Amino acid sequence: MSTPRIHTPRTDSLRGVFARHRGRLLLTVLLLWITMLAGTALLGLSGGFLTAAALAGAAGLGSGFNFFSPSAGIRGLTMARIASRYFEKLVGHDVTLRIARDLRVWFFRRALPLAPARLAGVRTGELLARLMSDIGEVDGLLVRAIGPLLALGGISLVAVVSAALIHPPAALLLSVLALLIGIGVPWLTVRGAGGEERDRAWHRAQLRAQAFEGLEGAADLTALQAREHWNQRVLVAAKQLKSRDRRRRWRLIGGNALHGLCAAAGLLAMVWVALLGFQRGALDAAMAAALVFLTVALLELWAGIGLAWQSWLSGRVAAVRLEQIVEQAPGVAEPRDPVPLPAEAALLSVEHVTFQWPGQARRVLDEVQLQLRPGERIAIRGDSGSGKTTLSSLLLRLWDPASGYVRYGGVDIRQFSQAEWHRQIAWLPQNAPVFAGSIADNLRLGDPQASDAQLWQVLTDVRLEAWADQLGGLHAWVGENGATMSAGQARRLALARALLRGSPILLLDEPTDGLDMDTAHALLHDMVAALGGRSLLMISHDVLPEGIVHRSYRLREGRLG
Template sequence: MRFWWQLAGPWLKAHWRLSLFALLLALSTVFAGVGLLAVSGWFLTGAFLAGTTLTFNLFAPSALVRGLSMWRIASRYAERVVGHRVTLDLQAEIRTRSFAHLATLTPAQLAQYRDGDLVARLIHDIERLDTFFLLIIAPAFTALIAGGVFSLLMGMALPLMGWVLLVVLLLAAAVLPYLLARRTAKAGLEAQKTHADLRALAHDAIAAHTDILVFGMSGQAQAQFEQIGLRLAQAQKRVANAGSWGTLLQQLLMGIFVLVLLWLGAEAHAQAELAAPIWVGLLLGAMGLFEVIGPIMRGASSLGAVQGAAQRLRDLAPAPIAPTDAAAVPLPQTGSLVLDQVTVAYDKTPVLQSVQLSLEQGQRIAIRGVSGTGKTTLLMALMRVQPLRSGRITYGGVDVAQVPLAQLYERFALLSQHSPVFMGTIRHNLLLAQPNADDARLWQVLAQVRLAEHVKALGGLDAWVGEGGNTLSTGQIRRLSLARVLLSKASVWLLDEPTAGLDRLTAQAWLKDLHRVAAERTVIIVTHADLPAGVVDQNYVLRDRQLFLDENTTN
C-alpha cells in the first residue's frame, strides 16, 4: 500500500503516539473479550463439575468475570473514540493537503480533470481510505499480538493445541486475506474509478441540464448514466462475491479448528493431561479470538478500492513549486511593469513567444486579439498562475517570480472572465478585497459600477446573494466582481473582458469613469469591445503568439 502510506504516513508519523494509543486500546479490548470468555468457560465448567461439594472457589472467578466485563466495556468505548478520532483526523489532514495541492495547480493542469472527478477525489476517495486503518491495520495488529499471546498460553497447557491455533490464525488472518485482496484488486480499482466517473457524469449533467433538455439529449444522458452504473454494479458484485467466498473459507477454517480442538482436548482430558475447566476456557477463549479476524476479511475485499483511491489522489498533476518566503524579496508598492522575452506554453505547445512589454506606473493599455491567441494566458502569467517557460516579468525592477505570492496579490488585482460570487452577503463578497473597508467605501464602489440602486432594493449590504450569486443576474454578478477589484488597494489592475455581461450604456459609462477610479494604477484591459476614446493610452494586438503595438488605434 505504497500510495496509501505516501498520503497517510506523514500524519501518522507526526501523531504516532495517538495512533499507537488507538492500536493499544484495540488490543486491550481483544484481551478483555478473550479473557472474559476464557474465564467464564473455566468458571461455569468448574462450578458445574463441583456440584454441591462446595470445593470450588466461586469468589475469584466471579470477581474476574465482573472485572473483565467492566474492562471490556470501558476499553471498547475508548477504542471507538480514539480510533475514530485517528481516522477522522487523518481524513481531514489528507483532504486539506489534497485541496491545498489542487489550489496550486495551473489552469492547464486543472483542465485535465472533470469538475465532478475532482469532487469525487476530495470526498469519496478520501472517505474510502479510512477502511485501511479500521479494517486492516487495527485488526491485523490485534490479531497478531493477541493471537501470539493466546497461542503461547494454550501451548503451555497443551503444546499441540498452541501450534494448531497459531497455524489457523496465520491462515485466517494473513494468508486468506492476502489471497482475497489479490483476487479483488482489479475489481476494486474498477469500482473506485467507475464510481468517480458516475459522480463526474452526474455533476456534468446537472451543470448542463438546460442544454441537455434544449437539444433533446436526455435519452443519451440517461443511457450513458445507466451504462456506467451497470459497470459499477458489476465491479461491486465481483468484490462482494469474492468477499463472501473468503468469509466462507475463513468460517470453515475456524469450524475445523474448533472440531480439532475438541478432539485434542477430549484426548488430553481422558489421559488426565488437561483439566476440563481449563479445556473449556481455552476453547471459548480461542473462539472469542476469532472475532478479531472477521473485519480483516472485509478490509481485504475492499483493499483494491483503497489502493485505487490512494492512487487517484497521488495521480494529481504536480504543482509548480513557488518560492518560499525565506528566499523571497519584497515587491515595491509602485513601479514599471516589464515583460522581457516572456514565453508561455501548454505542455509543449507555445502560446506566447518572446513577448515584450514595458509599462510605466499609471499607464493604461488595451490588448485585443481573436479568441485563443493567448490574451487570458498573458494575464495568468502576470499573476503567476501560469508558469513561464522562459523570460521574466519584473515590477519596480524586481522579478515577480521571487516575491511571496501574498504580496504579489496585494499589488496585482485580477478580474477574470469567470470571477466568482461566493455564497454570503454583498458585504461579505466585497470585504474579500479590503477587509477593513467601511460602509461608505463599499457603497462608493457599488455606485462606480452602477450597482448601488439594485443593492438597496435587495436590502442593503447585508442582502443574501446565494450560492454562485443566484439572486443576481449575469451582468450584476460581473459588476459585483468588478466592484471587488475597485475596492482593492492593488497598484496594477488586470481586467479580462471587464464589461462582459453589462449593457452598452453601463459599459460605456464605466469605461469613461475608468480614468478617475483607476487614478495612478497601471491598467491592462483584455477585451473584444470597442473602447471610447481616452480610456487607454495605447492599444496592442496579440497575434502569432506575440504582442504588437496597434499604431492605428493609439489614443
C-alpha cells in the same frame, strides 16, 4: 539569460497527516485491543467456569468449589469490556474526524498551488471524486483497517502465549489457525484485487464526474434537448460501477465462506486437542473447555479480518490516487532567496516573451513586448485563441515564459515570492465567480480586513449600493453562482472585489463578456472612475468606448501590434 535559483518548498505528506495524530491513533488501537482481550478472556473464563461448575455440581463437590474468584473475574472483565468499548468508540471517532478534517485541508493546500497549470487537464468531477470518495476511503483506514488489524495481531499473540501456558499443542494449533485465517485466507481473497480496486475507483470517479457535469450543464442540456442522452450516459456509468461492486462483494463472500470452512475445521481440531489433553491428564476439564471457548472467541474476532484487509487495499488505492494529484511538480517554482518588491508602484514590462504550451511546437506568444507604466490604462484586443489569456497567465506567473522576461521595477518577477507578487495584482478573470454567501463574504475575499464602511464605499464605486441596500445590506445572501443577481450585477460585484484588493495593478480578462453594450459601457466607465491612480491592463475582444484606455494593442498570431 540569468535564472533565479529555485527550490521545492517543504510540504507535508499524506503519511504526515496520520503522524500528527499518532498519540490518539495508538490510544485507539490500545483500547480496541483491550476490548478484544476482555471479550476473549471473558468467553474463555466463562466457558471454563461453567464447565467446572457443572462438573462440581454433578460430582457433589460443591463444598470445595471456588465460586467467587471466577465470578469476580467475569464481572471485572465485563465492566472492562464495556468501558474500553465506550472509550474506544469515543477516541476512535474523534481521531477519525480529525484526520478527515486534516486530509481535506492537506489536499486543498497541496492541490491549489497546482491550479490552473497542472489541474487544467483534470475534470472537475474527477477532482470532486478524489476529494469525496478517495479521502473518504483514506480517512476511514483507522476504524476499518489499521486499528482492527493491529489489535487482532496483538490479541492473537496474547492468545497463543496464553494457550502455550495451558497446553502447548493448543498453542501450536492456534498459531496455525492465526496464519491460515489471518494471512492465508485474506491473501487468497485480495490476491490480484489491486487492479480491480483501481478499476472500481476509476469507474466511481467517472460516475461522479458524469453526474456533476450533468447538473452543472443542465440548462445547456435542456436547451439542446440532450438531457435524456446524458441521463443514459449516467445510467451506463452507474451500471458499470454496480458490476464492479458486485464483483467485489462476491470476492468478499468467497473469502467469508473460506474463512467459515477453516474456522469450522479449526474448532473441531481444538475440541479434539482439548479432549486428547484431558484424556491424557495434561489439563483438567475446565481448562480444556476454556481452550475451546477461547478458540470460539478468536474465530469470531478473525471473521472481520477479510473486510479489514479489503478496506486496507481500497485505502491504499485511494491514497495513491490522491498523491497522483498533489505530488505533481508546480507549474512555476519559488525563488530560493526572494527579492523584495519595490515600495512604490513601478513599471511593468514584457520583454521579448515567447511561450508555447508543453508538448506543442506552435508559439502562442512570439517575441511579445509591452510596457505598463504606473497609472496607465492599456487594452489588448484580439480574436479568441490569439494568446490574450495566455499573456495574462504569464503576468500572474501561473506559467513562466519559454524565453524573455516579465519585469516589475526592472526585476524579473521570477525573483519575487509568488505570494508577494500576487498581492501586486488584482485579477478579474473572464468567469469571475460569485460564491454562495453574503455580499460581505464575497467582497472580503478581496480584503479580509475591510471594514463595513470600505465595503459600502466600493459598492458605491461600482453602483451597487442601492441594490445591496434593497437586498438587505451587506449580510444579504446572494445565492450560489449569484443566483439572485443579474449578469451585470454579478460582474460588478466581482469588479468591486478586485478593486477592494487595493493592488497597484488591475488585470481584467474579458470584463464585459456576455453583457449588452449599454451595461458593458456603464461598467467600464464606473471602473475607470474607481481606479484612482492604479494601472489597468484589460484583455478584451470588444471595441471599447473613448476614454477607457490610454493605449490599445492587437494580438495576432502571437505577435503584439
